[in-house]
Amino acid sequence: MESKQQTLDRILGLGPVMPVLVINEVADAVPLARALVDNGVRVLEVTLRTPHALAAIACLAEAVPEAVVGAGTVVSPEQLAAVERAGARFAVSPGLTPKLIAAGRDSALPLLPGVMTASEAMTAAENGFTRLKLFPAQQAGGVGMLKAIHGPLPELRFCPTGGVTVDNAPEFLALPNVMCVGGSWLAPDALVRAGNWDEIGRRALAAAQLRPR
Secondary structure, X not given: OOOHHHHHHHHHOOOOEEEEEOOOOHHHHHHHHHHHHOOOOOEEEEEOOOOOHHHHHHHHXXXXXXXXXXXXXXXXXXXXXXXXXXXXXXXXXXXXOHHHHHHHHHOOOXXXXXXXXHHHHHHHHHOOOOEEEEOOOOOOOHHHHHHHHHOOOOOOEEOOEOOOOOOOHHHHHOOOOEOOEEEOOOOOHHHHHHOOHHHHHHHXXXXXXXXXX
16 A cells, blocks of 8 residues: 555656645636646645635545645644545645644645754654655745755655746756645736636646756
8 A cells, every 4th residue: 555655756746846726716726727737737736725725625626636636734633634525635734733743644645744944854754754845945045955955864855835936946856855846836816816727727838847957
């Protein structure tokens, strides 16, 4: 049986960019996902930043089965349980607390916790989390931070998120400890509200083709 780390490795290896999605209207969920998936971006992080996020996750899990839908901004055990019930296939957190560590161990859902410092990364690793989100990536030191941390902590792999753009993503992707990057530039709020699925599709196509620089 596949371990939760193996599941995360498989998911994070499906493409170079995981879009960070804020869905304000459930009606936008399917056309947004279709614009991304049809252009090569299959792994989607739907953040719990809106009242309709759980409903959007449930909708996508049923209506767009080829998408690998994860839940972002998971900050409590209750939220972790809720996104699992909604049909999310993985969860992402901006940080890691003792309660979330315990819930993440008990849950069948793979958890990608956020860290910002070497001590936080070591604490996560001590508790069995070796696939991590560097957040906020640019404020935490960006490419330089990831290069520095690879020496003493070579077993850790990251998905840097926060300040990552289409222009600097290749620099992150060139690092040996980066599996993919998280980005909000694929589907910013203005494009989603305007229903500009064509532009989102174009951004997805470009993101799917990003390569290390």
